[in-house]
Amino acid sequence: MRLGAHRSVRGLSTKMNDLLPPLKVAVTGAAGQIGYALVMRIASGEMLGKDQLVELSLIETEAGMSPLRGVMMELEDGAFPLLSKVTATTDLQEGFGDASFAMLVGATPRGKGMERSDLLSANAKIFADQGKALNETAAVNAKVLVVGNPANTNALVASENAPDMWPEQFIAMTRLDQSRAKALVAEKAGVPVKDVDRVIIWGNHSATQYPDLSHARIGGKWAKSILKDDKWIKEDFIPRVQKRGAEIINAKGSSSAASAASAAIDAIRDLHQGSDEEWLSNAIVSDGSYGVTKGIWYSVPTVCNGDSHYRRVQRLPIDEFSAKMMTRTEMELIEERDSVRHLLPGHEAKPVSWNVLESLHDSFKAGDMAKVDKIAADLPASMKKSVDLAKAQA
Ligand SMILES: NC(=O)c1ccc[n+]([C@@H]2O[C@H](COP(=O)([O-])OP(=O)(O)OC[C@H]3O[C@@H](n4cnc5c(N)ncnc54)[C@H](O)[C@@H]3O)[C@@H](O)[C@H]2O)c1
Numbered sequence: 347m348r349l350g351a352h353r354s355v356r357g358l359s360t361k362m363n364d365l366l367p368p369l370k371v372a373v374t375g376a377a378g379q380i381g382y383a384l385v386m387r388i389a390s391g392e393m394l395g396k397d398q399l400v401e402l403s404l405i406e407t408e409a410g411m412s413p414l415r416g417v418m419m420e421l422e423d424g425a426f427p428l429l430s431k432v433t434a435t436t437d438l439q440e441g442f443g444d445a446s447f448a449m450l451v452g453a454t455p456r457g458k459g460m461e462r463s464d465l466l467s468a469n470a471k472i473f474a475d476q477g478k479a480l481n482e483t484a485a486v487n488a489k490v491l492v493v494g495n496p497a498n499t500n501a502l503v504a505s506e507n508a509p510d511m512w513p514e515q516f517i518a519m520t521r522l523d524q525s526r527a528k529a530l531v532a533e534k535a536g537v538p539v540k541d542v543d544r545v546i547i548w549g550n551h552s553a554t555q556y557p558d559l560s561h562a563r564i565g566g567k568w569a570k571s572i573l574k575d576d577k578w579i580k581e582d583f584i585p586r587v588q589k590r591g592a593e594i595i596n597a598k599g600s601s602s603a604a605s606a607a608s609a610a611i612d613a614i615r616d617l618h619q620g621s622d623e624e625w626l627s628n629a630i631v632s633d634g635s636y637g638v639t640k641g642i643w644y645s646v647p648t649v650c651n652g653d654s655h656y657r658r659v660q661r662l663p664i665d666e667f668s669a670k671m672m673t674r675t676e677m678e679l680i681e682e683r684d685s686v687r688h689l690l691p692g693h694e695a696k697p698v699s700w701n702v703l704e705s706l707h708d709s710f711k712a713g714d715m716a717k718v719d720k721i722a723a724d725l726p727a728s729m730k731k732s733v734d735l736a737k738a739q740a
């Protein structure tokens with residue numbers, strides 16, 4: 347169905363009477379740093395296309411309502427021709443009602459010296475409530491992009507609390523990490539970013555993520571054969587991407603915002619409009635591919651076919667170094683999952699304490715395998731399996 351509006355819209359590639367009926371996009375934390383940058387770009391049509399009317403549903407806390415009113419005034423002043431309606435609410439069911447896309451940004455950001463996982467106890471509960479509300483009221487085929495940290499485990503929590511939705515409808519954002527990685531490779535090779543592709547982010551949006559150049563290309567050629575610098579990849583590139591969020595916090599005093607909003611726009615744009623055969627990193631529910639524990643949200647390369655369909659890039663060869671890196675980040679995600687068991691309906695209560703996990707890590711790092719085995723003996727089966735794998739690859 348097309349709308350039959352009768353006004354001309356300068357600068358749009360499509361006439362108003364060719365516009366598609368509005369799709370509702372819900373954004374939580376809309377008055378925050380990322381939300382502010384995000385909603386302007388959604389309204390301008392950069393995300394869903396220049397022929398797509400859009401309705402914005404802005405969700406905030408009570409305290410966020412006053413700044414949100416200012417954001418709404420600015421949206422009005424932007425006079426965006428594609429923006430058909432803007433609403434603001436603190437009520438999740440109302441905010442997500444019939445939404446085709448939900449961008450879950452609202453959560454506390456980390457400050458200096460914190461890891462993203464330090465936010466688990468503060469933020470995960472938010473995503474349990476949001477999962478329940480999405481389950482009740484969002485459009486049946488809604489796609490959910492989780493941006494708030496720790497994004498992967500928040501996506502797990504939201505999905506587990508939305509039993510009538512497919513886990514595949516929930517994606518945690520690792521697109522920013524992929525963009526960071528591509529930019530670094532382009533800089534190193536002295537080429538434009540558009541010449542770099544097939545860069546992969548595996549695992550968690552955290553300092554354990556594995557930015558992988560094993561399959562990357564520069565101008566269509568194998569990147570490693572052009573860079574010819576494995577030392578740079580291991581000692582500069584990987585840690586730089588892993589810790590880029592902290593580098594920004596240290597420089598700017600607050601976490602990345604415009605680039606995060608940009609990555610969220612890119613992620614949903616490609617999901618909705620398709621991206622040919624480009625490999626795009628998205629943290630999605632693991633189906634066991636690449637030996638990753640099922641049911642955690644683990645970043646993998648995907649191909650987006652448009653209309654919100656995506657598939658994993660399968661059967662890539664994984665070398666020994668990559669396998670080790672992929673397991674390390676998987677283990678962190680298992681730990682995160684186990685620390686939020688109380689928010690996962692139907693799962694046993696939190697079985698493993700942080701102390702146990704920490705001493706497991708320390709023993710592993712110190713090479714004390716007898717102690718690792720002793721601790722592992724009391725772990726749940728899925729974690730034992732990961733410990734065995736990590737030991738085999740150590
Ligand atoms: N995945 C990524 O790549 C990525 C990148 C950057 C930031 N982040 C994360 O995104 C989140 C938001 O960052 P920010 O810089 O915009 O933070 P911010 O503090 O500027 O804004 C957060 C906003 O969310 C609102 N909020 C808090 N709890 C809410 C709730 N329950 N419902 C609705 N709104 C709520 C706050 O009122 C605030 O306006 C943080 O967790 C940050 O760590 C993720």
Ligand SMILES: O=C(O)C[C@H](O)C(=O)O
Binds near residue numbers: 590591
């Ligand atoms: O690092 C952070 O805490 C913010 C965000 O996840 C980022 O990667 O910039």
